[in-house]
Amino acid sequence: MASSGQAAGGSAPAVRGKPGSGSNGPAREGKRANGALERQVRESRVAPVSCGAWPCANIQLPGVMDCEGRVDESRLRMYIFKHGGVSPAERGPVWRFLFGMYPCSSTALERPLLLEQMTVRYQVMKRKWQQLLPGAIRLRLNGTDAELVAAVQYFEQRQQREQEQQQYQSEEVRERMSFLELQAQVLFERVTFDLEELQEAIRIIDKDVPRTDRDLAYYMNEGLGNLLVLRDILITYAAFHPEVSYAQGMNDLCSRFLEVLDSEVDTYWSFSCYMEKFSKDFRADGLHRKIEIEAALLKELDPQLHAHLVTDNMDRLTFCHRWLLLGFQREFEHSDALRLFEILSCDHLELISQEVDRARYQERLACKHSLEDEPVTEPQAINTEFTFELFICATILLENRNALLSCRNEVQLIQFTNSLQGTLDLNSSLEKAEEHFYNYCKRTAWDCRKSKRKEEHFLYQLRNLFS
DSSP states (O other): BOOEETTTTEOBBBOOTTTOOOTTSHHHHHHHHHHHHOOOOOOOOOSSSSOTTTTGGGOOOOTOOTSSSSSSSHHHHHHHHHHHHHHHHHHHHHHHTTSSSSSSTTOOTTHHHHHHHHHHHHHHHHHHHHOOGGGGOOOOOOOOOEEEEEEEHHHHHHHHHHHHHHTTHHHHHHHHHHHHHHHHHHHHOOOOOHHHHHHHHHHHHHGGGGGTTTTTTGGGGGGGOOOOOOOOHHHHHHHHOOTTTTOTTTHHHHHHHHHOOOHHHHHHHHHHHHHHGGGGGSSSHHHHHHHHHHHHHHHHOOOOHHHSSSTTTTTTTTHHHHHHHHTTTBBBHHHHHHHHHHHTOOOOOHHHHHHHHHHHHHHHHHHHHHTTSSSOOOOOOOOOTTOOHHHHHHHHHTTTHHHTOOOOOHHHHHHHHHTTTTBBBBHHHHHHHHHHHHHHHHSSSOOOOTOHHHHHHHHHHHHHOOO
C-alpha cells in the first residue's frame, strides 16, 4: 500500500481508503466510489426470523473463500484491515463468518443444515421465556407513541406471514425440523430462570429499545417492526446468559448486527458470539480495566496530556466510556461507524503485535550472537493489551489535544466529547492510529548499538506487516 508519509525514523503505515478503493487508492477516491452504495436505502420491512439465502452466498473477496465454500479466516481478517472494511454488499455474508455465526471451516453444503439447527434452537429458547412470562411477550404501550403502536402491528403481521410460510414446508423438512426441535428441547430442558432478574432486564430493555436508532432508514415505515425483533433478541439473550443479562448499550450493539444481517436468528447468534468476548466490558471491573490500559497507552504517546487528564478531577478518562463500549458508534458518520466496527473486530493489529514479538525475538538472538560482550539495552516490551480500539481512542485524544488541555473538570470534558459526535473523519483516524502503533512498536526495537543493519532489518519486517 502507498505510504502516508514519513514517520519518525522510518516509513509510516499505509493510508486506509474506503472499501473497494484498492490498496493503493487515496482515501477520498474510495469515499466517492462507495458513497452512492452506502446511501442506498433498501425497502423498509421487518426482518425475517431466518434468511435462507445467506448460507450458500459466496464471499467475493479475492482468495478468501475456496471452491467448497470454506473461508480462510486469516485472509479475511487481513483483507478487512488492509482495505478499510468491506463494501455494503459484502458486509452481510462477511459478518456471519467474522463474528463466528458460521465456522470458517464449514462448507456451503453444511451451512444450510447449521442454519436450520440454529433457527430451531433460537425458537425453542424464545418460546421458553415466553411461556414462563406470557405478560412480557408484547411490548407494553402507553399510547402516546403512534410509531411504536404501528411497530407492533408491523411485527405481528410478520409473525402471521412466518406462520403461513410454515404451512408450505415439505413433509421431509417438517420431519427434520421436528427432530431438531426435540433435540433443542432436551438441550434447554434444565435451564432455569431467575424470574425477578429477568423481569428487571425486560423492564430496562422495554425502556431502551424504543429509543434505539429511530433515525435510521432501517427502522422507518414498516421497518419500525424491527424494534420488536430487536427486543425479542435482547430478552432471549438476557434469559439464557444470566451472568451478563442486559445492560444499557447492548441495544445499540445488537441493532448494528440486526441492520447488517437483517435476520432475527442470524443476529442473535452473531451478537451472542460477539458478547462471548466483550461481555466483560459491560461490567464495571472490565470497563475500568480497559480505561486503565487506555491511560497507560496515552502515557506512552503523550505524557503531558496523560498527566493533565488523569487527575482526581478528571476521574481517569471515564469520559471515554461510551467510545470504547460502543466502538465509537456515534463519533463517526453511520456508514463509517459500521466500517470501523468490522475493522476493530478483525483483530488484525493484535495479530501484528504477535508478529512483532516474534520478529523482536529473532532480532535479540541475532544481536546476542553478533555483539558477544558488547552491552545492549533491553527493549521495552510490547504491551499486547494495547488493542487497535485503544489506539483509535488515543488518536482522537491527541488530535484534540489543545481543546482537552483547556478542559478543567469532568463536565467540560463531557461537553467537549459530546460535541465530537458524527464529526470525525474515519480515514484520517485510521491512518493516524496506525502511525501511532507503528511508532510505538518501533520504539521497542532491539538496540544493537553498533549494528544499525540489524535494527533496520527489524523495521523492514515491521513495515512489511502493514503493507
